[in-house]
Amino acid sequence: MNNNSSYSAAEAAALSLASAALAAFGTYVVTGYLESLREEKARALRRAELNAERALSRKKQEQGDSPKGTLIQDVRIDEIYLWEVQHLGEFFPSEAAGLENHMHGIGSYEKYTDDSAGYFSKLSLSTHSADECDPKRTHYNKLIGSHECIISDLVRKPGAPGVVQKTKAYCRAGPRREMHFNPKNVNAAIVTCGGLCPGLNNVVREITNALVHLYGIGGKIYGIRGGYNGFVDEVQYPPSELTPEVVENIHHSGGTILSSSRGGFDLEKILAFLKKRKINQLYVIGGDGTHRGAFRIHEGCMEAGMNVAVAGIPKTIDNDIDYIDRSFGFASSVEAAQDAIRSAKTEATCNRPNGIGIVKLMGRSAGFIAVHATLGSGDVDLCLVPEVDIVMEGPDGSLPFLRRRVKDQGYAVVVVAEGAGEEIMGTSADVDASGNKKLPKIGEFMKEQIEKHFKEQGEVATVKYIDPSYMIRSVPANASDSLYCMQLAQNAVHGAMAGFTGFSVGLCNNKMVFLPIPELVETSPRSMNPRGRTWERVLARTRQPNTVPPLKPGEKEVDSHAPMLR
Secondary structure, three states: OHHHHHHHHHHHHHHHHHHHHHHHHHHHHHHHHHHHHHHHHHHHHHHHHHHHHHHHHHHHHHHOOOOOOOOOOOOOOOEEEEEOOOEHHHOOOOOOOOEEOOEEOOOOOOOOOOHHHOOOOEOOOOOOOHHHOOOOEEOOOOOEOOOOEEEOOOOOOOOOOOOOOEEEEEEEOOOEOEOOOOHHHOOEEEEEOOOOOOOHHHHHHHHHHHHHHHOOOOOOEEEEOOOOHHHHOOOOOOOEEOOOOOOOOHHHOOOOOOOOOOOOOOHHHHHHHHHHOOOOEEEEEEOHHHHHHHHHHHHHHHHOOOOOEEEEEEOOOOOOOOOOOOOOOHHHHHHHHHHHHHHHHHHHHHOOOOEEEEEEEOOOOOOHHHHHHHHHHOOOOEEEOOOOOOOOOOOOOHHHHHHHHHHHHOEEEEEEEOOOOHHHHOOOOOEOOOOOEOOOOHHHHHHHHHHHHHHHOOOOOEEEEEOOHHHHHOOOOOHHHHHHHHHHHHHHHHHHHHOEOOEEEEEEOOEEEEEEHHHHHHOOOOOOOOOOHHHHHHHHHHOOOOOOOOOOOOOOOOOOOOHHHO
């Protein structure tokens, strides 16, 4: 009887537990079902709200009241500060008052209203029939207004309520309605300074063609030989006269038809040269140092009462002039570097034991060429740049990492910028003619250190060193750079003809702009941000140790002013 009672009690307990579990499960199912109904109802309500918002947005778009998208209240721009470029019209009367700016030498359905105007007509809104058309005149499709600008800071973040959101803007490049110079009276000079770069000949060619074909100038175009030295020593560097026929095929060759050099700047003799030949437009192609010289020429002309437009075209193989998206020739150099990297990989994979190929690329204070060549290649195992200190030994050391990589895949490829490694090799006190400090031989140093490291491990490393530095800067411009050079040259001419001076032209946020030289060179040369996304991509590609230290308390992150490079 006790056993039966005991069994019945256990059975009752089990049944009770089962009933409780079943009830709990039922509650869970019902609750979940009800919750799913509530969620579905909420989703349906949200879909209805979105559809209503979209319908309202479409209605406003059809009425022309607003663009597509959702209006956000916490992202805005309250104040825009334009980097204005100095205009000669503030100091000198216009030589082209009443002349209309149009494309010279291209036919249209309008004719001159005043033959005495020579190449350009008086302002007129009259139209004429096709048989009255003048074959040497057509209008620009777009003329740029005085306050048309390109916003600098494209990336906008929500701002705190009540805080004024500010940004700077650049003067949009392009032809203006009013010219400062009468094309009949224009004499121009073009000079290339500093080191070589792909696209120099393209820029010289397109400036010449723009002056002749777009504006039909009546004077001469002087090609200044040997950089700034050509203004000083005309016996050794006699100027040449440039015409469309002379420059017709120069863009197919690397280098510069004018030749180049460093140093040689003499303001007094440069101004005397300009006066002697009645030059009123000077086009200076060079880096940040050359641009500083160009601005001194601009200031000298103003002080001497000379009505001369000085225009710069930024040129740097290292891509280290600030604010612009990129310098011309950079893409061509990165492309040319691929051959050297492929050769280094071939040497590394085919030479045993422990094959390693090292490629040294240009990059004095900025590693943009090395970084972009690394990312473009996909074959590089270690990238060393001036912005990131080289760690040789230890857990994050370059040498142990290379040895591990060689053991894993049988070879390794290293790309090093010429300015890397000063923290371990020291800084030279010697400088070149442009004032640039001479750099230690980082490529040879890395080769020696790699061989020594393997030897200390009782092994032999077969290291091949390739230095294509001067090869990648002397190639002709590729198609992309050729197009860019044409845009730079034409817009430099548009700016000078309009009367702007002391300016440079460049691509900012993928738009052509005029930049005042003092602001352009103030933060040049720029460097790559080692805590930015570009270097992050390198680390992801090479999987090399990240040796960038964290920011110290109070230390600010330094970044390029060009959003395209962040």
